[in-house]
Amino acid sequence: MAGKIIRQSVTFKASPYQVYEALMDSRKHSKFTGGKASISRKVGGKFSAYDGSLEGVNLELVPDEKIVQTWRASDWPAGHYSRVTFSLKEVKGGTRLAFTQRGVPDEHYEDISQGWRDYYWTPMKEMLER
Numbered sequence: 001m002a003g004k005i006i007r008q009s010v011t012f013k014a015s016p017y018q019v020y021e022a023l024m025d026s027r028k029h030s031k032f033t034g035g036k037a038s039i040s041r042k043v044g045g046k047f048s049a050y051d052g053s054l055e056g057v058n059l060e061l062v063p064d065e066k067i068v069q070t071w072r073a074s075d076w077p078a079g080h081y082s083r084v085t086f087s088l089k090e091v092k093g094g095t096r097l098a099f100t101q102r103g104v105p106d107e108h109y110e111d112i113s114q115g116w117r118d119y120y121w122t123p124m125k126e127m128l129e130r
Contacts, residue, residue, distance in 0.1 A: 003082065003103040006113045009096060010121045014128035016064040016088040016095045022124050023067060023086060032127040033119065050119075056081065064088060073112070076105055097121075 012019050022028050029037035035050035040058060048055045053074045060068035065088055070081040082103035089096045104112050 003080075003105050004109045006099070006101040006104055006109070006116065008099045008113075008116055008121070010099070010125075011091060011094055011096045012125055012128050013094040016090050018128055019088055019095045019097060019124075020064045020067070022128060024061075028127075032123040034123075056084075059083070071101065073108065076108060080105060 014022075022032060024039055024041055026037045026039045029039060029049060033050055036052070037047070037049040039047040039049070041061070043058050043061055045058050046055065047058065047069065054071065055074070056069045056071040058067070058069050060066060067084075067086040069084050071084045072081045080103075082101050084101045085099070087098040087100075089098070099116065101112070101116075
């Protein structure tokens, strides 16, 4: 799995449970992204988001603490998957999400890195901190 690594950290004024649910509940995920999401809550289960333009498989799920998934965008080279890890930690006033994505194709690195900020963290904050 060649490619670059994205590391980001964001703090939400919400509980680890609320952040985990925003990422893993199909309805809540669809609500903040504005695109259809279908997310299995089982290890080995598949997910898709943004009307099918993102997809992958759950590798590890620790409720309210950690999500590890294979992940790919539909415009990536055929069969190329990255590995994403969402680690949730309760902090004063909310939850810190530490995010790592390994194996991002070089030519997609800038778009994907900015995309997490624009299409995930910002709308998640808006939904969770209302």
